Amino acid sequence: MIGAPKEMFDAIYNAVFRQVFSVIMKVMPPPAPKLYQGQGSAKALCQHISDTEVKSLLIITSAELVELGLLKPYIDLLEQLEVSVSVFDKIEPNPSISSVKAAIDSYHQHQCQGVLAFGGGSVIDASKAVTLQIGNKVPVEKLVGLFKARKKAAPFFAIPTTAGTGSEITSAAVISGENHQKMFIVDHKSIPIATALDSEPMLGLPNFITADTGIDVLTHAVEAYISKVDNPTKIPLAINAVKLVFENLPKAYHQGRDHEARANMALASFQAGDAFNFMGLGFVHAISHQLTAFYQVPHGRANAIVLPYVLTASFDAIAPALARLSIAAGLANGETNQRTLAQQFIDQIKSLLVEVNIPSTIEKIKTEDIPSIVKGARKEAVGNYAVPYLLSVRECTNILQQLQGK
Numbered sequence: 001m002i003g004a005p006k007e008m009f010d011a012i013y014n015a016v017f018r019q020v021f022s023v024i025m026k027v028m029p030p031p032a033p034k035l036y037q038g039q040g041s042a043k044a045l046c047q048h049i050s051d052t053e054v055k056s057l058l059i060i061t062s063a064e065l066v067e068l069g070l071l072k073p074y075i076d077l078l079e080q081l082e083v084s085v086s087v088f089d090k091i092e093p094n095p096s097i098s099s100v101k102a103a104i105d106s107y108h109q110h111q112c113q114g115v116l117a118f119g120g121g122s123v124i125d126a127s128k129a130v131t132l133q134i135g136n137k138v139p140v141e142k143l144v145g146l147f148k149a150r151k152k153a154a155p156f157f158a159i160p161t162t163a164g165t166g167s168e169i170t171s172a173a174v175i176s177g178e179n180h181q182k183m184f185i186v187d188h189k190s191i192p193i194a195t196a197l198d199s200e201p202m203l204g205l206p207n208f209i210t211a212d213t214g215i216d217v218l219t220h221a222v223e224a225y226i227s228k229v230d231n232p233t234k235i236p237l238a239i240n241a242v243k244l245v246f247e248n249l250p251k252a253y254h255q256g257r258d259h260e261a262r263a264n265m266a267l268a269s270f271q272a273g274d275a276f277n278f279m280g281l282g283f284v285h286a287i288s289h290q291l292t293a294f295y296q297v298p299h300g301r302a303n304a305i306v307l308p309y310v311l312t313a314s315f316d317a318i319a320p321a322l323a324r325l326s327i328a329a330g331l332a333n334g335e336t337n338q339r340t341l342a343q344q345f346i347d348q349i350k351s352l353l354v355e356v357n358i359p360s361t362i363e364k365i366k367t368e369d370i371p372s373i374v375k376g377a378r379k380e381a382v383g384n385y386a387v388p389y390l391l392s393v394r395e396c397t398n399i400l401q402q403l404q405g406k
């Protein structure tokens with residue numbers, strides 16, 4: 001199918017997807033992890049682990065975090081609490097299937113009984129794939145897709161060290177295949193048993209990663225709020241996450257060791273994750289995932305650059321929702337009309353992007369790649385997200401051309 005008939009078919013398919021997603025979230029809501037919060041809460045989570053039957057733990061992390069010495073206090077504490085610890089520190093950004101498999105080998109080799117993820121979204125996602133595979137005894141490739149796990153995961157705990165993905169509460173794990181294409185494992189069984197939102201391990205996060213991951217939070221909250229799946233209990237979380245990002249990201253960026261700003265960003269990340277887990281994402285993620293696959297642009301950075309373009313291209317359909325969101329998040333007082341309020345909100349996002357030094361273009365986008373990027377983005381959006389407006393091939397192409405900045 002080509003052209004208009006294909007776009008019409010996609011619109012129908014997306015409407016059906018939206019209904020199914022909505023029903024699944026009502027009849028099978030994801031569970032929430034037990035939450036430890038505040039300075040020192042990562043240590044409370046270690047105490048929690050020692051109170052379980054897990055006496056031999058695999059900590060999955062990335063080499064940078066070990067080199068920065070961030071993990072050591074928790075290893076020492078766990079060992080004092082008589083939990084023996086092995087460390088697998090080879091998780092890279094956009095984790096690959098081969099790293100997941102290597103971590104599984106390490107788990108078996110050290111006869112572990114559970115996993116603690118200590119890292120950003122990449123580490124938490126890889127750990128989800130590891131624990132689901134161990135619990136289900138099937139190759140991780142068989143878990144790709146929606147709700148493929150039959151059995152529960154191996155015991156799994158998470159300490160996020162970025163305030164970005166919200167992976168510590170979502171049902172999703174994003175793993176990269178051989179060709180860098182992202183594969184999604186979506187399963188409520190992947191959610192950790194317990195998690196700790198602790199500012200301590202986040203204090204030294206470099207400012208550019210703080211910016212990228214912080215705008216990922218904003219993107220999650222905005223895409224969840226404007227999605228066509230509604231959830232009255234999760235809407236306030238999306239609103240609060242937007243408010244927290246505007247109030248705290250500049251401070252976390254400029255004064256990284258500010259505990260309060262870091263803690264508020266960690267909470268924003270968790271709440272935005274909770275919101276999008278129930279209401280879904282949208283075209284910003286659909287496009288940004290392609291840009292990561294084609295050019296290895298970091299996840300948060302790609303979203304941050306794409307966000308204002310997608311909001312602008314979808315403007316007519318989403319202006320009322322953006323206006324409501326900006327008033328609810330305290331960014332506007334509602335004295336002007338909805339279109340003006342929505343435009344002001346997009347302008348405030350652009351100002352925040354400038355403040356945290358996010359560029360507005362991705363010059364390495366090649367003109368000859370654009371048709372494949374557009375095809376991949378539309379396929380992802382049509383089949384996975386309750387988008388408020390289904391951007392056409394022409395509109396997506398236009399966004400990619402603007403992103404080139406020529």
Ligand SMILES: NC(=O)c1ccc[n+]([C@@H]2O[C@H](COP(=O)([O-])OP(=O)(O)OC[C@H]3O[C@@H](n4cnc5c(N)ncnc54)[C@H](O)[C@@H]3O)[C@@H](O)[C@H]2O)c1
Nearest residue numbers: 062093094120121122161162165167170172174201205299
């Ligand atoms: N599961 C979900 O729901 C979900 C949602 C959105 C994105 N994702 C996925 O998450 C991944 C991105 O995760 P991310 O944005 O958190 O980045 P990341 O985990 O890839 O980390 C980025 C970099 O920051 C470093 N780092 C992490 N914490 C640090 C700290 N405290 N101090 C110093 N350096 C630190 C890491 O080692 C890495 O080099 C992508 O693969 C994306 O597709 C998952």
Ligand SMILES: [Fe+2]
Nearest residue numbers: 165216220303
């Ligand atoms: Fe994201």
